[in-house]
Amino acid sequence: MEKIKLGHGAGGDLMKNLVEEIVSSIDLKKTEKGFGLDRLEDAGIVDLGDKKIALTTDSYTVDPLFFPGGDIGTLAVCGTVNDLAVMGAEPLALTLAYIIEEGFPLNDLKRVTDSVNHSSKAVGVPIITGDSKVIEHGKMDKLIVNTAGIGIVKQLVTNHGANPGDKILVSGSVGDHGLALLAKRFDFDTDMASDCAPIWEIVKRALEIGGISAMKDPTRGGLANCLNELAEKSSRAFFVKEKQVPLKEKARSIGEILGIDPLQTASEGRVVMCVKPERADDILETLKKFDEDASVIGHVEKEPKGKVILETVVGGRRFLEPAIGELYPRIC
Amino acid sequence: MEKIKLGHGAGGDLMKNLVEEIVSSIDLKKTEKGFGLDRLEDAGIVDLGDKKIALTTDSYTVDPLFFPGGDIGTLAVCGTVNDLAVMGAEPLALTLAYIIEEGFPLNDLKRVTDSVNHSSKAVGVPIITGDSKVIEHGKMDKLIVNTAGIGIVKQLVTNHGANPGDKILVSGSVGDHGLALLAKRFDFDTDMASDCAPIWEIVKRALEIGGISAMKDPTRGGLANCLNELAEKSSRAFFVKEKQVPLKEKARSIGEILGIDPLQTASEGRVVMCVKPERADDILETLKKFDEDASVIGHVEKEPKGKVILETVVGGRRFLEPAIGELYPRIC
Numbered sequence: 213m214e215k216i217k218l219g220h221g222a223g224g225d226l227m228k229n230l231v232e233e234i235v236s237s238i239d240l241k242k243t244e245k246g247f248g249l250d251r252l253e254d255a256g257i258v259d260l261g262d263k264k265i266a267l268t269t270d271s272y273t274v275d276p277l278f279f280p281g282g283d284i285g286t287l288a289v290c291g292t293v294n295d296l297a298v299m300g301a302e303p304l305a306l307t308l309a310y311i312i313e314e315g316f317p318l319n320d321l322k323r324v325t326d327s328v329n330h331s332s333k334a335v336g337v338p339i340i341t342g343d344s345k346v347i348e349h350g351k352m353d354k355l356i357v358n359t360a361g362i363g364i365v366k367q368l369v370t371n372h373g374a375n376p377g378d379k380i381l382v383s384g385s386v387g388d389h390g391l392a393l394l395a396k397r398f399d400f401d402t403d404m405a406s407d408c409a410p411i412w413e414i415v416k417r418a419l420e421i422g423g424i425s426a427m428k429d430p431t432r433g434g435l436a437n438c439l440n441e442l443a444e445k446s447s448r449a450f451f452v453k454e455k456q457v458p459l460k461e462k463a464r465s466i467g468e469i470l471g472i473d474p475l476q477t478a479s480e481g482r483v484v485m486c487v488k489p490e491r492a493d494d495i496l497e498t499l500k501k502f503d504e505d506a507s508v509i510g511h512v513e514k515e516p517k518g519k520v521i522l523e524t525v526v527g528g529r530r531f532l533e534p535a536i537g538e539l540y541p542r543i544c
Numbered sequence: 545m546e547k548i549k550l551g552h553g554a555g556g557d558l559m560k561n562l563v564e565e566i567v568s569s570i571d572l573k574k575t576e577k578g579f580g581l582d583r584l585e586d587a588g589i590v591d592l593g594d595k596k597i598a599l600t601t602d603s604y605t606v607d608p609l610f611f612p613g614g615d616i617g618t619l620a621v622c623g624t625v626n627d628l629a630v631m632g633a634e635p636l637a638l639t640l641a642y643i644i645e646e647g648f649p650l651n652d653l654k655r656v657t658d659s660v661n662h663s664s665k666a667v668g669v670p671i672i673t674g675d676s677k678v679i680e681h682g683k684m685d686k687l688i689v690n691t692a693g694i695g696i697v698k699q700l701v702t703n704h705g706a707n708p709g710d711k712i713l714v715s716g717s718v719g720d721h722g723l724a725l726l727a728k729r730f731d732f733d734t735d736m737a738s739d740c741a742p743i744w745e746i747v748k749r750a751l752e753i754g755g756i757s758a759m760k761d762p763t764r765g766g767l768a769n770c771l772n773e774l775a776e777k778s779s780r781a782f783f784v785k786e787k788q789v790p791l792k793e794k795a796r797s798i799g800e801i802l803g804i805d806p807l808q809t810a811s812e813g814r815v816v817m818c819v820k821p822e823r824a825d826d827i828l829e830t831l832k833k834f835d836e837d838a839s840v841i842g843h844v845e846k847e848p849k850g851k852v853i854l855e856t857v858v859g860g861r862r863f864l865e866p867a868i869g870e871l872y873p874r875i876c
Contacts, residue, residue, distance in 0.1 A: 214650040221644070221678025230676060233650075234642070237657045240670035243637055248672025256672025258637050258694065263592060269639035269692050270675045305575055305590050307601035307692050310566070311643070312553070318546040318565075325569045338572035340580025340588025343602045344562060345688075346553025353683035360601050360639050360692030362590065 224535035264365035266301035281406030285327030301363030313352040374446035379492035384503040387474030409481030423491030452510035556867035596697035598633035613738030617659030633695030645684040706778035711824035716835040719806030741813030755823030784842035
């Protein structure tokens with residue numbers, strides 16, 4: 213009998229198969245005029261006629277729960293806010309659900325809630341409803357947080373809209389979140405911190421400039437997964453120059469020591485945008501006001517459809533593949 | 545150092561304290577014109593001007609995962625649909641998040657997804673977005689499901705609105721869900737089945753008649769918790785006649801054998817309504833079309849505020865108290 217593997221949750225090909233299997237058995241995947249699981253975007257869209265509402269959810273599990281740059285509470289709020297943001301939706305309200313292992317220290321729960329509160333205030337999005345469950349000791353690992361969120365669509369952007377000629381931009385260095393967690397777990401002497409942060413403010417400014425044809429945040433599976441999803445869903449080819457991809461020197465070192473590719477490692481406060489060429493300079497300028505590491509990393513072409521081609525630092529070319537299953541110690 | 549206890553998740557007083565503690569540290573609890581954690585209703589409300597959107601979430605953990613009358617998938621869809629329904633909101637769209645233990649049989653996951661699909665179609669509410677996480681074997685118990693949902697408010701009903709003179713109605717027998725699960729777990733020879741079902745259709749019909757001043761579904765902590773919450777939030781006294789409370793004979797037997805009070809045991813397909821006396825007959829008639837066990841179980845008075853007074857079968861009177869912490873083997 214087939215069983216669920218860890219890799220089914222890691223953001224790679226195995227997970228894609230599992231998600232497709234689950235989704236295929238759901239008959240009602242969308243509202244009459246919106247879209248939903250039929251499209252597998254970062255959020256579903258409900259069309260209310262005069263307004264479009266985005267709805268999204270994520271469960272968060274992270275080891276360690278507290279890490280340089282944030283904790284599971286920061287992650288849960290930012291993750292859901294960011295899934296709304298990449299659809300072009302202004303976050304309106306969040307839910308917060310705690311699943312807690314019996315014996316979990318109350319003070320740690322308070323610390324997590326303080327972080328939830330801090331991030332909620334940073335974005336100005338309220339937590340309007342919630343839930344808590346307590347699971348018997350030994351049948352749960354510490355704390356899982358689920359958040360869901362709704363947003364008002366300001367300008368609908370999807371994973372599907374990249375066009376030939378578009379420039380590909382990233383709003384800051386990649387892999388910081390995943391590598392900071394691994395460094396902390398392996399007790400490295402480094403000041404590497406997670407990039408975990410809400411991206412709505414950045415996205416809002418970029419939307420005001422216009423010309424964004426597709427957008428996604430490089431979380432599970434990192435930049436590699438993000439670009440592959442955008443390329444595949446848009447049926448376009450993504451050409452990326454490795455030397456243009458912003459990467460912190462310390463992130464590179466940690467990756468090298470652990471044998472982990474930072475391009476396949478999660479960021480939690482970055483956004484990848486495909487932008488009409490005539491708007492790329494303006495948007496880059498805006499992104500740089502938030503983070504000077506923001507960069508144009510490549511461009512979109514017609515062929516080969518659904519592929520990401522990486523021009524490596526030494527000048528070679530290879531397909532940048534998405535992660536397959538479990539590549540390294542789980543961090544999210 | 546204080547630690548989380550199992551009772552913190554059981555729906556009783558301990559849980560109330562935990563929720564209050566979490567909620568007190570959140571600064572943004574509601575949108576400008578709606579309400580949210582400041583009111584602790586079954587859903588938060590976002591006011592979009594011409595429309596009100598209800599947003600709610602719940603995580604589901606149940607042992608056994610499959611039980612007579614449904615499974616964790618049925619429960620997750622019905623629970624969230626029902627939390628919207630008791631606010632007077634028509635369910636619009638749901639999220640679905642699976643947290644799966646490594647090694648969980650893929651076929652069981654498919655079975656759960658089939659139930660999700662079945663309940664989603666029964667209500668006509670689509671699953672428009674989702675998430676899945678896989679947790680290392682031994683660090684999770686099988687499967688947790690989280691759902692969130694949004695609904696359009698047709699006629700806002702809250703936990704706070706009960707008025708003196710209101711009749712108290714319940715839409716069917718109480719405690720069936722919890723007692724069916726316990727019977728299954730202890731391997732009783734009984735055909736006791738969970739009442740797990742969506743209540744939106746029933747609520748919709750009752751809303752059309754009008755006169756509902758407060759409404760809630762008697763889930764965690766059963767009828768006792770439900771009535772106490774309504775009484776407390778409405779600052780009214782609830783007088784209930786035990787002999788009017790619909791209770792299946794087999795539920796009574798299972799409760800007696802296990803020493804469990806069915807009034808403190810969860811239903812998952814029932815609704816408790818406080819109704820203006822002049823509409824009570826019409827609404828009861830409508831409820832009876834769905835379930836002939838529907839009954840007027842009592843009425844609302846001014847004093848003693850926040851209390852539920854039970855007139856027992858033998859004619860005595862006692863306060864019907866909410867559950868305190870963990871009263872019996874966990875079922876949800």
